[in-house]
Amino acid sequence: MKIKLLLSTLALAAMPAVALAQEATPSFDEIGPYIMTTLLFCMAGFLVFFMAAGFAMLEGGLVRSKNVTMQMTKNIALYSVAAIMYWLIGFNLMYPGDFNGYVGSFFVPTVLDPVGVSAADAALDYASIGSDFFFQLVFVAATASIVSGALAERIKLWPFLAFVVILTGVMYPISGSWQWGGGWLSEAGFSDFAGSTVVHSVGGWAALAGAIILGPRLGKYSKEGKVTPMPGSNLALATLGTFILWLGWFGFNGGSQLAMGTVGDVSDVSRIFANTNMAAAAGAITALIMTQLLYKKPDLTMVLNGALAGLVSITAEPLAPTLFGALWIGSVGGVIVVLAVPLLDKLKIDDVVGAIPVHLFAGIWGTIAVVFYNTDAALGTQLLGIAAYGVFTFVGALIVWVILKAVVGIRVSEEDELIGLDKAELGMEAYPEFANS
Amino acid sequence: MKLIIAAIKPFKLEEVREALTTLGVRGMMVTEIKGFGSQSGHTEIYRGAEYAVNFVPKVKLELVVADGMADQVVETIQTTAKTDKIGDGKIFVLDVNQAVRVRTGETNDDAL
Numbered sequence: 001m002k003i004k005l006l007l008s009t010l011a012l013a014a015m016p017a018v019a020l021a022q023e024a025t026p027s028f029d030e031i032g033p034y035i036m037t038t039l040l041f042c043m044a045g046f047l048v049f050f051m052a053a054g055f056a057m058l059e060g061g062l063v064r065s066k067n068v069t070m071q072m073t074k075n076i077a078l079y080s081v082a083a084i085m086y087w088l089i090g091f092n093l094m095y096p097g098d099f100n101g102y103v104g105s106f107f108v109p110t111v112l113d114p115v116g117v118s119a120a121d122a123a124l125d126y127a128s129i130g131s132d133f134f135f136q137l138v139f140v141a142a143t144a145s146i147v148s149g150a151l152a153e154r155i156k157l158w159p160f161l162a163f164v165v166i167l168t169g170v171m172y173p174i175s176g177s178w179q180w181g182g183g184w185l186s187e188a189g190f191s192d193f194a195g196s197t198v199v200h201s202v203g204g205w206a207a208l209a210g211a212i213i214l215g216p217r218l219g220k221y222s223k224e225g226k227v228t229p230m231p232g233s234n235l236a237l238a239t240l241g242t243f244i245l246w247l248g249w250f251g252f253n254g255g256s257q258l259a260m261g262t263v264g265d266v267s268d269v270s271r272i273f274a275n276t277n278m279a280a281a282a283g284a285i286t287a288l289i290m291t292q293l294l295y296k297k298p299d300l301t302m303v304l305n306g307a308l309a310g311l312v313s314i315t316a317e318p319l320a321p322t323l324f325g326a327l328w329i330g331s332v333g334g335v336i337v338v339l340a341v342p343l344l345d346k347l348k349i350d351d352v353v354g355a356i357p358v359h360l361f362a363g364i365w366g367t368i369a370v371v372f373y374n375t376d377a378a379l380g381t382q383l384l385g386i387a388a389y390g391v392f393t394f395v396g397a398l399i400v401w402v403i404l405k406a407v408v409g410i411r412v413s414e415e416d417e418l419i420g421l422d423k424a425e426l427g428m429e430a431y432p433e434f435a436n437s
Numbered sequence: 438m439k440l441i442i443a444a445i446k447p448f449k450l451e452e453v454r455e456a457l458t459t460l461g462v463r464g465m466m467v468t469e470i471k472g473f474g475s476q477s478g479h480t481e482i483y484r485g486a487e488y489a490v491n492f493v494p495k496v497k498l499e500l501v502v503a504d505g506m507a508d509q510v511v512e513t514i515q516t517t518a519k520t521d522k523i524g525d526g527k528i529f530v531l532d533v534n535q536a537v538r539v540r541t542g543e544t545n546d547d548a549l
Contacts, residue, residue, distance in 0.1 A: 227486035227488075228486070228488060229483035229484060229486045229488045231483050294485075295482040295485070296482075297481075297482065299482065299483065299484060299485075301483070301484055302484060302485075338485075341484050341485050342484075342485035342486065345484075345485065345486060354484070
């Protein structure tokens with residue numbers, strides 16, 4: 001009885017407020033797109049966030065067991081560094097609004113919408129700042145993950161994280177602003193839907209510069225140029241990681257539609273999911289068949305790389321192609337990986353997980369492939385964009401790596417490398433054989 | 438007492454254990470090992486690079502039996518682990534000076 005009374009009193013008290021709110025509330029036509037797009041950014045952001053787990057498992061499976069704890073440490077640390085740097089500098093450097101088209105303003109930390117923002121104060125033509133910031137920040141984390149895989153098993157923890165600070169706070173946001181921030185490349189007509197170049201090639205270029213400066217793992221290449229394979233410790237984890245990345249990619253590409261408020265937009269998001277999936281499948285099958293033909297036995301690690309290369313290939317234009325288009329674009333990505341992995345070995349560039357073939361080479365291919373289905377894109381402009389990102393990121397990363405090498409050193413000692421980074425740098429093994437029980 | 442060390446193909450372990458138990462063997466030690474013999478190694482390809490696999494996986498049995506039983510045990514292992522293909526393994530027999538059962542302190546044949 002008392003509760004009933006209380007409830008009715010509450011309801012009475014609330015009535016005027018409800019009536020007022022109804023007067024001030026805009027129609028669903030006005031706020032619907034904002035709500036739907038914000039939802040898209042949140043859901044896609046969760047998926048792309050989970051790619052951090054995918055990278056961690058892929059890398060954990062492809063390094064040797066003596067370096068697994070270190071690889072996991074790097075993965076959770078780099079994600080967290082990226083999250084903080086993107087708030088502090090990155091987000092507003094990448095999306096500065098009106099700017100000169102080359103570099104926005106530094107040190108403008110991100111500020112969220114106020115609590116309970118009203119429709120009148122919200123960006124109704126887009127999405128909430130929180131969802132936009134979160135969605136963009138998980139992309140920069142993916143870029144940093146690419147670097148950690150290539151440089152695994154020999155780089156010191158802290159210099160690596162120092163590089164991640166520069167990459168995620170400064171380098172990626174500056175070059176990203178050229179395209180997604182409305183800078184000079186976007187003015188020039190460059191097209192990169194979800195980031196074959198802006199995200200994946202950038203990670204690949206940074207990884208390539210790092211792998212060159214850091215040098216190969218001890219014993220990887222003999223003086224006569226023979227390659228000594230160093231098989232990964234757990235191919236089940238590597239496969240799980242690949243499937244997680246594949247799942248995450250639906251958010252990566254689908255969320256990059258950047259709108260879900262109309263029939264056309266929501267349908268496009270689903271179209272992107274289907275194309276993204278097709279490209280991955282085509283990349284995997286291509287690598288499976290190619291390794292069977294070239295080496296007489298299929299190589300699972302190459303099939304995993306092939307699926308990822310298919311995904312990177314379709315990322316620059318996941319919307320326009322037909323399903324058949326996605327199939328052949330992804331398939332070429334698979335070919336690139338199978339040919340590029342031994343090629344890097346010939347050049348004595350040691351890339352532990354195949355990050356450079358997958359993210360850089362397939363990223364370049366995907367950026368070129370835009371012209372086949374997107375009639376607004378021109379080959380010349382695509383090549384200009386590829387070159388601009390390549391020069392800026394590769395040279396920039398090279399400089400940062402050289403400075404880090406000279407000032408603090410980036411490589412563990414020979415002895416530490418042989419013992420394994422888990423014992424030498426962390427004193428903690430991923431798989432302790434004789435634990436106290 | 439004799440220590441019998443046998444390196445055999447891993448998939449033969451269960452069959453050998455069963456045959457030895459039937460014979461009256463009451464215990465053995467088993468280790469997963471790698472090694473090479475006449476079978477030598479072979480080559481594999483990982484991510485496009487060929488490499489030699491010099492050691493192949495085997496299972497090592499170690500069991501100590503009374504002198505009178507040793508020949509029978511060796512013969513049983515030999516006939517059971519045999520596949521007629523290269524890489525079937527080796528058997529070694531050594532003398533043992535002493536054996537002690539930890540729980541009771543019994544020694545030698547009584548400890549087996």
